[in-house]
Amino acid sequence: MRQLFPGLADRAGNLGGGTYYPDQMAPILRHSGGGLELVQARWGMPSPAFALKTKRDPGVTNVRNLTSRHWQRWLGPSHRCLVPITSFAEPVKGGNQWFRFADPDRPAFFAGIETRSWRSVRKVKDGETEDDLFAFLTCQPNAEVSEVHPKAMPVILTEPEEWELWLTAPIEVAKALQRPLPDGALLPFDTEVGRERLT
Template sequence: MFGGSAFTDTTGNLQPGSVWPDQLAPVVRHTDGGLELARARWGMPSPPSVLKTARDPGVTNVRNTASPHWRRWLGPAHRCLVPLTSFAEPQGAGRGNQWFAHADDAPMFFAGIEVRGWTSLRKVKDGETTDDLFAFLTTEPNAEVRPVHPRAMPVILTRPEDWNTWLTAPFDIAGMLQRPLPDGTLRLTEAPV
């Protein structure tokens, strides 16, 4: 899938299932001499200006890449791909989630950013922890997502050339991938795929 790049899997035997914020998820990231499939905790460090206490629950997605808080992690060394088969958007109070999958079941990745070895207080009961963290970019929604979430959708990459661009290109080029999937690319599902 990644054009013959050296590839290492450090995840072990990954169990299938859904991933939610603040949980470990697989990410494809840079390593010495190639790429690796590793596990990272979902939620990048929050901007200090939004924190009311020492506890930082993390930020699950990033929209404003012009923010000084995010700019430090936009270079290729901090970019990752987050594999997915489907994703959910909340439908509103008591209505559960609407799930989305690729219309043709093609491979999909969120365009992500990551930081390794970040020490923070995510949960008071756990105390400070040091984690590899990630979040993914969002953009305006396409036709399938807009009725459920009119403000945003994840940046999803489905083509190998886009995966490579996201992982390797300068941000002035890679940042152009922060766009919605073309209308008709996604299908609605009742449950995760």
């Protein structure tokens, strides 16, 4: 990350390789003053009020409808982030189908949004907590993902120009990035039993 983003402030602690699940802490790159910082945030943005049946809010892991009034408050550049990934999974019967990049040396990020110091009840046993939260955008799937998930795939950015555009451009321009990777850019690999997750 430091090589890709000179001047990056590393506030994520001693991070090694890992696998991340919804409602867990995961690394993101976000705005900080005049630069970027690497931090850990909780995966799951606040849910729309109409979706909540109790005071508990489990969070929303991904975002598709950018015209929703609920999401528009977080679509400005100051709330956009990059979520570093090396592979990701889509749920299938009995576990997950994993995908990696055909070019394993290409850095990649989910296009994310984030908010800070959000107070909510994520787990009843914990009561109200204050968290920095994130989620990532989804779009129509490409050929590889559509074989197991015909409705959506994460928005993945692989070029420095895309990273800069997502982090800085007005949403009217940046929303053009909400499109699938080209067909052939991903390779499926062994299915593992477990919940939806990202690495």
